[in-house]
Amino acid sequence: MTKNVALFVTCLVDIMRPRIGFAAIRALESAGCDVVVPQGQTCCGQPALNSGDRDHAVALAKQTTAALEPYEAIIVPSGSCAGTIRCHYPELFEHDAAWLPRAQAVVAKTFEVMAYLDEVCGWQPDGVTLPATATYHDSCSGLRELGIKAQPRRLLDAIDGLSLTPLAGAETCCGFGGTFCVKYPAISNAIVGEKAAAIDATGADLLLAGDLGCLMNMAGKLHRDGSKVRAFHAIELIAGMGDGPAIGEEA
Amino acid sequence: MSARAAILARLKCPAPIASEAAALLRAPERPAVDVTNLESEFLARLALPSVNASHDVVASLTDLPAAIARYLADQNEPLTLCCPPDPRLDVCDWSAFALHATAAPDETATLAIARTAIAETGSLIFETSPTAPMLPNFLTLHHIVLLPVSAIAAHLEDAPLPGPQPRAHYWITGVSGTTDIEGTYVRGAHGPRFLHVILLRGELPHMAD
Amino acid sequence: MSSFTTRADAALADPILKIAVERTAGTAQAKRAIAIDAFPDFEAARTRAAAIKDHVIAHLGPYLEQFEASAIAAGAQVYWAQTADEACRIVIAICKAAGAKTVARSKSMLGEEIGLPHALEEAGIGRVETDLAEHIIQLADERPSHIIWPAMHKTSEQVSALFKAKHRTPHQEETIAAMAQSARRELRGAMLGADVGISGANFLIADSGAVCTVTNEGNAELSLVPPRVHIVTAGIEKIVPSMPHAIHMLRMLARSATGAALTQYTTFYTGPRRPGDRDGPEEMHIVLVDNGRTKMREEGLAEMLRCIRCGACMNHCVVFRQIGGHAYGGTYPGPMGAVLTPTLDGLAATRDLAHACTLNGMCQQVCPVKIPLPTLLRGWREKSWREGLEPTSMRAGLGLWAWVATRPALYRLGTAIAIRAIRLLGRKGWIARLPLAGGWTQYRDLPKPAAQSFMAQYHQEQRK
Numbered sequence: 059m060t061k062n063v064a065l066f067v068t069c070l071v072d073i074m075r076p077r078i079g080f081a082a083i084r085a086l087e088s089a090g091c092d093v094v095v096p097q098g099q100t101c102c103g104q105p106a107l108n109s110g111d112r113d114h115a116v117a118l119a120k121q122t123t124a125a126l127e128p129y130e131a132i133i134v135p136s137g138s139c140a141g142t143i144r145c146h147y148p149e150l151f152e153h154d155a156a157w158l159p160r161a162q163a164v165v166a167k168t169f170e171v172m173a174y175l176d177e178v179c180g181w182q183p184d185g186v187t188l189p190a191t192a193t194y195h196d197s198c199s200g201l202r203e204l205g206i207k208a209q210p211r212r213l214l215d216a217i218d219g220l221s222l223t224p225l226a227g228a229e230t231c232c233g234f235g236g237t238f239c240v241k242y243p244a245i246s247n248a249i250v251g252e253k254a255a256a257i258d259a260t261g262a263d264l265l266l267a268g269d270l271g272c273l274m275n276m277a278g279k280l281h282r283d284g285s286k287v288r289a290f291h292a293i294e295l296i297a298g299m300g301d302g303p304a305i306g307e308e309a
Numbered sequence: 310m311s312a313r314a315a316i317l318a319r320l321k322c323p324a325p326i327a328s329e330a331a332a333l334l335r336a337p338e339r340p341a342v343d344v345t346n347l348e349s350e351f352l353a354r355l356a357l358p359s360v361n362a363s364h365d366v367v368a369s370l371t372d373l374p375a376a377i378a379r380y381l382a383d384q385n386e387p388l389t390l391c392c393p394p395d396p397r398l399d400v401c402d403w404s405a406f407a408l409h410a411t412a413a414p415d416e417t418a419t420l421a422i423a424r425t426a427i428a429e430t431g432s433l434i435f436e437t438s439p440t441a442p443m444l445p446n447f448l449t450l451h452h453i454v455l456l457p458v459s460a461i462a463a464h465l466e467d468a469p470l471p472g473p474q475p476r477a478h479y480w481i482t483g484v485s486g487t488t489d490i491e492g493t494y495v496r497g498a499h500g501p502r503f504l505h506v507i508l509l510r511g512e513l514p515h516m517a518d
Numbered sequence: 519m520s521s522f523t524t525r526a527d528a529a530l531a532d533p534i535l536k537i538a539v540e541r542t543a544g545t546a547q548a549k550r551a552i553a554i555d556a557f558p559d560f561e562a563a564r565t566r567a568a569a570i571k572d573h574v575i576a577h578l579g580p581y582l583e584q585f586e587a588s589a590i591a592a593g594a595q596v597y598w599a600q601t602a603d604e605a606c607r608i609v610i611a612i613c614k615a616a617g618a619k620t621v622a623r624s625k626s627m628l629g630e631e632i633g634l635p636h637a638l639e640e641a642g643i644g645r646v647e648t649d650l651a652e653h654i655i656q657l658a659d660e661r662p663s664h665i666i667w668p669a670m671h672k673t674s675e676q677v678s679a680l681f682k683a684k685h686r687t688p689h690q691e692e693t694i695a696a697m698a699q700s701a702r703r704e705l706r707g708a709m710l711g712a713d714v715g716i717s718g719a720n721f722l723i724a725d726s727g728a729v730c731t732v733t734n735e736g737n738a739e740l741s742l743v744p745p746r747v748h749i750v751t752a753g754i755e756k757i758v759p760s761m762p763h764a765i766h767m768l769r770m771l772a773r774s775a776t777g778a779a780l781t782q783y784t785t786f787y788t789g790p791r792r793p794g795d796r797d798g799p800e801e802m803h804i805v806l807v808d809n810g811r812t813k814m815r816e817e818g819l820a821e822m823l824r825c826i827r828c829g830a831c832m833n834h835c836v837v838f839r840q841i842g843g844h845a846y847g848g849t850y851p852g853p854m855g856a857v858l859t860p861t862l863d864g865l866a867a868t869r870d871l872a873h874a875c876t877l878n879g880m881c882q883q884v885c886p887v888k889i890p891l892p893t894l895l896r897g898w899r900e901k902s903w904r905e906g907l908e909p910t911s912m913r914a915g916l917g918l919w920a921w922v923a924t925r926p927a928l929y930r931l932g933t934a935i936a937i938r939a940i941r942l943l944g945r946k947g948w949i950a951r952l953p954l955a956g957g958w959t960q961y962r963d964l965p966k967p968a969a970q971s972f973m974a975q976y977h978q979e980q981r982k
């Protein structure tokens with residue numbers, strides 16, 4: 059059964075690392091989906107929401123809702139953006155009788171990409187090989203707002219040659235926190251410093267996660283500290299694109 | 310407007326419905342306790358590092374002084390004891406002891422009788438009364454507690470007395486401890502450093518009202 | 519007053535603080551995890567605990583009246599205070615009427631909140647803090663940095679030096695046990711000689727009028743039983759309907775705070791000494807304190823009134839673990855403090871606290887009464903935005919970004935320009951210094967963006 063799904067790219071993937079979006083498309087297609095990228099999308103509004111700027115958060119939530127509602131399912135390669143839609147759009151429209159049902163309809167069909175592949179499609183990567191050891195950081199929004207924990211691990215387990223090493227404090231925040239990391243850089247640095255040390259201590263070749271924001275924070279710290287660990291969004295490996303450039307490597 | 314009236318005016322709300330409050334207590338989540346084996350369940354909790362109590366068993370109340378003497382000798386303490394003015398203890402022969410009616414600020418050993426004990430947590434349950442002062446149990450270094458085995462109950466819900474409450478109803482679950490310096494556990498912070506429970510197999514005479 | 523950022527920077531620069539916080543909070547986190555694993559269905563227990571508190575908050579007025587009537591029937595006197603000052607005045611008046619020269623105080627965060635230590639001092643009443651950590655704080659003339667371990671920020675070396683300087687017969691041996699003994703020697707006489715004992719309340723039992731305190735040290739009992747007068751100061755949200763409700767909350771409190779099944783000493787005080795009793799105070803006074811709680815209930819912070827002051831949220835908070843409690847600048851630190859402090863001290867002076875959070879949700883996950891702390895913090899951020907308290911640069915920047923982001927075509931153009939500009943600064947895939955993003959590049963490198971955005975690349979491929 060083919061499903062018509064919309065990819066919500068997310069603003070960070072759009073600007074910083076498009077190959078995450080292409081990896082998501084590749085994996086979804088091999089799981090039997092027809093993927094479209096709706097034009098009306100930009101950002102889900104999370105920066106405004108978390109800054110207290112409710113009016114702009116609502117404006118972007120409306121734009122996003124309108125852009126995504128025609129599709130059968132909406133797939134997001136980020137736990138935190140998917141979490142914004144699923145957990146916070148209904149709050150934003152709590153007192154808006156016209157938009158609440160529209161948002162709720164979108165909420166019901168919005169999925170984080172790895173959760174969708176694993177739980178809805180029952181799909182696993184087939185014939186993907188990558189001889190490496192990797193460690194996985196559970197990004198907070200995906201973990202706590204959407205319950206994403208086992209899904210990426212199940213998908214990664216199906217990659218030949220890849221072995222996962224547990225990360226101490228895998229569920230502890232990396233200190234990114236959206237605008238937090240630039241508003242309170244010193245605190246954020248102290249937190250990500252500990253995270254980078256824990257990642258290094260695993261001895262893994264690769265750091266994987268499901269959110270580009272957290273990945274940029276951790277990879278940026280690892281690089282500044284001179285670590286050799288390379289960072290990827292887990293979907294890149296799952297889609298068989300783990301042999302390409304890691305975050306911060308020139309293509 | 311008085312502060313009372315001002316606060317209550319802002320808290321105008323319907324009176325709670327008793328059945329609603331009761332419904333919140335249906336089938337509470339709590340540690341499982343084997344009710345057919347309350348004594349061993351209780352003793353297992355008593356021995357946990359967090360409770361850290363020792364215990365002994367006597368067959369009848371008249372064996373109590375010997376058990377206390379044994380414990381104090383083991384601890385290299387003199388046979389002095391702060392004893393509550395509880396007539397049930399009159400059947401005991403205390404002639405070997407120097408008994409104190411009130412506790413000195415640095416009392417070595419104090420005896421108390423627990424009304425009940427809770428297997429769920431290893432707690433000993435007490436109430437104040439004319440025959441049961443409270444302060445000695447906190448001043449003493451060694452807290453020695455007599456507990457009839459038949460009085461052990463399963464869960465904390467079994468601890469409170471029904472009806473009007475005594476001046477103080479208190480649960481003791483271990484010795485005075487602190488983790489206030491670097492999270493390091495130290496026993497004997499302010500109160501007892503040792504808790505010794507003497508289980509009584511026989512019956513404790515009922516208190517005359 | 520110094521700013522949050524200044525205090526946080528100072529905390530980050532203090533290597534000893536980090537060690538001290540890590541030792542205690544790290545242990546607490548590990549012990550809690552073991553306790554929760556061993557508990558049957560902690561998740562359901564949290565839901566129940568939240569429901570019990572919500573029930574009480576929904577019927578708070580009638581429950582307070584019930585508590586008042588029961589406590590009076592048991593012989594206690596009950597007072598009501600709308601503000602911190604009013605509460606302190608009531609306590610001082612009771613102390614004066616009792617001719618009190620010294621009071622023994624058993625740790626109470628409400629007492630700290632209303633500034634009672636300071637008020638007693640001003641009234642010339644001697645104060646003995648009997649909780650070991652509060653004793654350390656009193657000797658050091660500092661403020662608590664944690665609601666369960668007020669002296670968490672101090673290492674044993676610092677405590678040792680303090681006791682040696684201030685105790686009459688200080689410890690000889692450099693062990694924590696010996697230090698605790700030194701405090702025991704110092705405090706025992708002071709407790710027994712106090713005229714008044716002052717405590718907070720962990721729970722107020724509506725149907726019996728009992729006041730519940732919990733401690734592991736037994737200092738509450740030693741502070742409250744010997745003096746002639748017992749004064750309780752309690753927040754109005756401390757009510758529970760009955761003993762079994764308190765029991766459920768106690769199970770949650772101990773496990774969440776220290777990982778224990780129960781505190782060592784759990785005492786329910788109902789009224790003053792009865793005829794024939796051998797000990798206990800002759801008078802019991804209970805001061806019910808509002809100090810912003812009714813306002814919280816009215817203004818969307820009712821869920822915060824569930825809080826049972828267990829400290830789990832701060833023990834598990836990545837920010838607290840880095841900066842400790844003092845940097846928060848209020849009575850209550852960590853996530854719960856960041857929610858409470860704006861109510862107590864005003865949002866204008868404390869708006870930083872709501873932002874000093876990554877919204878990672880760990881605090882909510884461990885909270886035994888399921889307080890949605892991140893949502894409440896987001897609520898403060900919104901209020902701050904609405905009231906114009908956010909910096910102009912932030913407002914302007916976000917406004918411009920949102921204006922563009924709500925115009926997809928313009929947005930595509932904007933991202934293309936931004937990508938080109940940012941890429942100019944990159945070397946070998948990384949950017950080490952980025953203007954306007956100094957907060958990022960001061961500590962970490964920024965990966966260079968791809969040459970073209972996803973949208974641009976996708977359309978090129980579609981057109982092929």
Ligand code: SF4
Pocket residue numbers: 774824825826827828829830831832854881884885886887888889
């Ligand atoms: S907010 Fe929750 S976790 Fe934090 S102190 Fe209160 S009850 Fe405990």
